[in-house]
Amino acid sequence: MKKITDYENKKVLVLGLAKSGVSAAKLLHELGALVTVNDFKQFDQNPEAQDLLTLGIRVVTGGHPIELLDEDFSLIVKNPGIPYTNPLVEKAVSMNLPILTEVELAYQIAECPIIGITGTNGKTTTTTMIGLLLNADREKGTARLAGNIGYPASEVAEESSAEDDIVMELSSFQLMGIKTFRPHIAVITNIYEAHLDYHGSREEYVKAKWAVQENMEANDFIVLNWNQQELRELSETTKATIIPFSTKEKVAGAYLADEKLYYKDEYIMKSAELGVPGSHNIENALAAISVAKLKGVSTEVIKQTLMIFTGVPHRTQYVGEVGGRKFYNDSKATNILATEMALSGFDHSSLVLLAGGLDRGNSFEELVPSLKGIKAIILFGETKDKLYTAAVEAGIKMIQRTENVQTAVRQAYDFSEKNDTILLSPACASWDQYPNFELRGDAFIQAMHQLKDIEK
Template identity: 70%
Template structure:
């Protein structure tokens, strides 16, 4: 990593631990900063805080005292999930203290180029596809996953060598905290309304996503989903070279034509040979192809990676084939839009959908068009009655209720026929029954494996 000196003897407040805060605090300490960490979890329940204290980092836990800012801090590094109206953050901004997220630190120390991926849906799948393609086709170095995908960027950047690539998933929350962050290649998979409770409006959410390109130049490449008029319009406002992809029309980049994935005038492979189903995954693959082409990756490596790609855990992930039934885990589908996209990848007449979860007060009428023709639904959780109403309106006659995602599995198997697909795509958050969507997906997959 670059041995930068700008933080030596600078007083820095790291607000919020978790993986990224812990990584940022350790890095800043190693760079000679005078670090104070403030985390809401009590010290006795906080092993990360305990580790940092043992290194000589000042640690304040259990609350967020506003008096902390009486000290002369030159910087705050904020956990991305902490909103800007949090009292300490608000006060820091009022005092003129810069507030960043740890991806900014990662950029400052990285010796290798960054490929940044953001968007509303498909970030993790696209990021993983890109890394797998690059690792098949790069002649030297390796593609290193980092960022919102679960590997703190500031940790991965410390290990990366100059010949490597940092393939970094970036959330809107992270992008709000950048200043000089500068990817050589950036991708925006799509833009839909999301996290409006955090951002306040769609306009502010889009603005945060658009930060990804704010420091890019004409020597950099910005890859955009050309299907979206909003992104076509935004493309006029960047200094970067724009490389489009589209699942609907031929463009000067990657596109779907006559059932084939193409780049410019080249046909790479039939879309049907992708290792994961759905139009949304075709779009993810097209974005990944664009990145691969900017890095000079051969078509053979691109095709080999995309045909063998079986998905990211909990995102339309293939689980097993049992007596000619195909099981898929899309537990990450915590909203209607994500389930709509998953449903688009299957023949509805051979599909059994498992859905349900936390009741946030919304109806499921928007899901009705995507449910039409689905063979059967098995519903659980707080929203099962609402989903049953939507299923009935969609003309589905086979509707079953069960306790949870695990108990839905034997029911689905019992009513299925050879050739059917059984898909967990809940369209709801998991918190009525599970701590997170990962646990929900893991328990579903364990139930599937128990069948065999």
């Protein structure tokens, strides 16, 4: 990593722990900063804070006392999950105290190029695809995944060498806390309406996403979804070189034509050869192909890698076959749009959908067109009655309400027959029954494996 001196003897407040906060605190301590860590969780239930204390880092736990700001800090490094409406954060803003996120620190110490991927949907899949493509036939260095995908960016940057690439998934929350951050290649998969409870308005959400290119220059590249008029218009305001991708028209980048994928008129592969289903995954693949081509990856390597890529866990992930039925885990589909995208990739006449979860007040009317033609639907969780109404409106003949994902899998199996597909794509968050979407997806997979035991 770069040995920077920017933080020597400066008082820095790290606000919120989790993985990124722990990494930021350790890095700043190593860089000579006078670090104070503040986390809401009580000290006796906070192993991360206990660990940092043994390193000589000051910790304040059990709340976010505003009086901390009387201590003349030079800046705050904020956990992305803490909103700007937090009283301590609001006070810091009023004091014009710089508030960064950990990805800014990662950029400052990184010796290698950063590829930054953001967007509303498809970030993790596209990030994973890019990592695989850049590592597939690599002779020197490694493409290292980082950021919102689960690996603290500053920790990855600290471990990386000049021969590596950092492939960094970036949330809008993280991008609100950048100052000099400049990826060599940026990707925006798409922009839809999301996280308005955090950002306050769509305008602020889009502004946060678009910040990924704020410091880019003409010798940098930004890969944009040309299907979206909003991104076309925003493209006129960047200094970066634009690489468009589209599933609707031929563009001067990556595109779909006659069910084939191209990059600047070079044929790459058939869309049907992708290892993951769905029109949204064609978009993700086109974005990944654009980055791979910019980095000099050969067409053959791109094709072979994308053919065997079967998805990211919990994101339209193929998880196995039982009794001639194929099972797909899309537990990450925590909103209607994500489920609509997943449904676009399957033959509805042989599809059994499992859906339901936390009730956030949605009526699910907008999901009705995507439900039409589905063979059967099994509903669970707080929203099962609302989804039942939508399923009736869509004309689905076979509708069943059940208790949870586990019972839904067994009923889906009983409703289905050989050559059918069973898809978990809930269109809802998991928190009514499961702590997170990962555990909900794991429950789906476990229930599938239990079916295997029954079949024996």
